[in-house]
Amino acid sequence: AGTLYVVATPIGNLQDISARALQVLEQADLIAAEDTRHSARLLEHFALRTPMVACHDHNERSGSDGLVQRLLDGADLALISDAGTPLVSDPGFHLVRQARAAGVRVVPVPGACAAIAALSAAGLPSDRFAFEGFLPARSGARAARLQALAGETRTLIFYEAPHRVLESVMAMAEAFGAQRQAVLARELTKTFETIKDASLGELAAWIAADSNQQRGECVLLVEGLDDKAGKDVVDAESQRVLMLLAAELP
Numbered sequence: 355a356g357t358l359y360v361v362a363t364p365i366g367n368l369q370d371i372s373a374r375a376l377q378v379l380e381q382a383d384l385i386a387a388e389d390t391r392h393s394a395r396l397l398e399h400f401a402l403r404t405p406m407v408a409c410h411d412h413n414e415r416s417g418s419d420g421l422v423q424r425l426l427d428g429a430d431l432a433l434i435s436d437a438g439t440p441l442v443s444d445p446g447f448h449l450v451r452q453a454r455a456a457g458v459r460v461v462p463v464p465g466a467c468a469a470i471a472a473l474s475a476a477g478l479p480s481d482r483f484a485f486e487g488f489l490p491a492r493s494g495a496r497a498a499r500l501q502a503l504a505g506e507t508r509t510l511i512f513y514e515a516p517h518r519v520l521e522s523v524m525a526m527a528e529a530f531g532a533q534r535q536a537v538l539a540r541e542l543t544k545t546f547e548t549i550k551d552a553s554l555g556e557l558a559a560w561i562a563a564d565s566n567q568q569r570g571e572c573v574l575l576v577e578g579l580d581d582k583a584g585k586d587v588v589d590a591e592s593q594r595v596l597m598l599l600a601a602e603l604p
């Protein structure tokens with residue numbers, strides 16, 4: 355059988371493609387791309403002539419069967435998405451899963467990922483973090499998700515669409531408190547790259563005052579709940595319960 359290579363591509367700056375990624379894309383028999391028209395520009399830039407086939411959210415489940423068959427027939431396949439690492443808020447999960455289930459070798463060719471790039475420059479605790487991908491678009495579901503994350507002590511990483519970034523930061527301020535530290539990482543590796551750290555309250559005001567901050571692509575990072583502060587809250591509450599219990603005891 356052939357090999358399925360999962361290849362990361364740049365998130366803006368084309369120089370971020372790795373030498374290995376270029377070699378794999380050139381030598382593969384077929385490239386499965388999220389959007390063939392979008393990726394045609396990348397291939398053209400690097401003068402690659404490997405044939406492409408679409409592998410996006412709508413056809414991934416059904417299309418994977420055919421691709422796994424190609425792999426079993428001996429073809430080497432490279433999976434790419436529009437930008438960054440496939441499967442990270444991008445298609446590829448079903449193909450990788452089906453390929454592995456069929457006993458096909460799956461090889462990662464690592465490279466750019468917006469979440470990791472943002473974390474590496476944000477200056478927030480990075481020893482533990484939770485990648486949350488996109489929040490629900492509807493405000494009720496988003497508030498519920500944020501509420502469920504309010505006690506999380508790890509640094510939180512979100513992807514967000516530019517036209518929703520202000521609402522999201524405001525919803526985060528409500529759920530986590532306006533004092534919680536956060537970072538907006540926008541247009542990473544591109545001309546207008548901006549990495550702004552502030553409290554959620556300040557960040558919301560800053561974004562509201564400058565409509566440029568509501569353009570392009572962005573990652574939002576939020577510091578986790580302070581462990582010690584969390585304990586203090588719990589301690590005050592347990593103390594209150596203990597006093598109530600003590601009053602009831604004979």
Ligand code: SAM
Pocket residue numbers: 365366435437438439440441442443444466467468469512513514515539540541542543544571572573
């Ligand atoms: N697979 C990609 C990765 O590895 O990062 C993510 C794909 S997801 C559909 C697209 C989202 O990633 C954008 O909405 C944005 O949140 C984030 N993103 C992608 N490129 C970015 C960049 N250059 N700067 C900031 N965020 C970016």
